[in-house]
Amino acid sequence: MIRPNSRASSYDDLAAEYYDPVRHPTCANFSELSDVFLVPRIEGYEPAGTAAILEVGVGRSTVAPVLQRRGLSLERLTLLDQSPGMLEHASKWGPVGARLLVKNACQTELPRGSFGLIVSALGDPYNCPAFWQEVARLLEPGGLCLFTTPAWEWASRFRAPHEQSYAAFEIAGGNTVLVPSKILPLDQQARMVADAGLLIVDAVGLTPECLSGTCSPKLLVTPETMRLPIVRGFTAQRP
Numbered sequence: 023m024i025r026p027n028s029r030a031s032s033y034d035d036l037a038a039e040y041y042d043p044v045r046h047p048t049c050a051n052f053s054e055l056s057d058v059f060l061v062p063r064i065e066g067y068e069p070a071g072t073a074a075i076l077e078v079g080v081g082r083s084t085v086a087p088v089l090q091r092r093g094l095s096l097e098r099l100t101l102l103d104q105s106p107g108m109l110e111h112a113s114k115w116g117p118v119g120a121r122l123l124v125k126n127a128c129q130t131e132l133p134r135g136s137f138g139l140i141v142s143a144l145g146d147p148y149n150c151p152a153f154w155q156e157v158a159r160l161l162e163p164g165g166l167c168l169f170t171t172p173a174w175e176w177a178s179r180f181r182a183p184h185e186q187s188y189a190a191f192e193i194a195g196g197n198t199v200l201v202p203s204k205i206l207p208l209d210q211q212a213r214m215v216a217d218a219g220l221l222i223v224d225a226v227g228l229t230p231e232c233l234s235g236t237c238s239p240k241l242l243v244t245p246e247t248m249r250l251p252i253v254r255g256f257t258a259q260r261p
């Protein structure tokens with residue numbers, strides 16, 4: 023069932039306001055929790071040999087600012103998004119060396135085994151077997167994928183049963199746009215990653231206690247749910 027005044031849509035319809043924390047405080051909370059998982063791991067990543075880094079579903083990019091802070095070259099960084107509007111948020115990284123691509127994360131057409139690190143921040147829109155098989159194809163042996171997603175523990179409380187496969191955003195003008203969002207229970211998520219031939223070597227649940235500021239009402243935080251994850255982060259490795 024589709025809500026009144028809503029339509030199946032794409033991230034292009036959201037791109038102009040996605041990062042506005044006043045209009046979309048839930049996204050801002052998810053982003054902060056996702057960073058709690060990703061940033062220290064990207065800071066600690068030591069690129070070996072000629073291994074390149076790919077960030078998919080990139081939006082404004084989590085990886086590029088970390089590499090810049092570390093004084094590392096962005097020449098080996100590819101930033102990919104299916105939405106030209108969302109990729110526009112990363113455009114400032116092009117002139118300093120990153121490669122920007124409008125492509126589908128599930129079918130990138132990039133060379134097999136060409137990345138040492140793949141990062142996906144809040145990758146629920148394309149969290150499906152085809153994506154994980156593409157990650158396994160793109161990683162070199164021993165390569166890592168850092169992936170975050172809103173947690174099933176939150177989604178199953180917040181979304182009605184018939185709304186589990188999409189995220190609804192109320193945008194300026196009063197319309198609601200619906201975008202794909204595949205958030206799975208932990209065991210199903212782990213099975214999908216394993217079925218692609220990857221090993222989960224690290225899995226962390228990020229709770230509202232990790233947030234520094236205001237908590238969006240849509241997180242539905244109560245004393246009972248305070249200790250449940252809102253975002254989950256995984257590190258998957260190609261053996």
Ligand SMILES: C[S@@+](CC[C@H](N)C(=O)[O-])C[C@H]1O[C@@H](n2cnc3c(N)ncnc32)[C@H](O)[C@@H]1O
Pocket residue numbers: 033034053056078079080081082083102103104105108109125126127128142143144145146147148
């Ligand atoms: C929830 S947003 C997260 C954006 C960014 N990673 C962040 O954390 O701020 C999901 C992003 O994935 C992109 N996306 C959705 N489906 C995609 C696909 N099949 N392939 C590549 N990118 C996709 C959207 O355009 C959007 O930029």
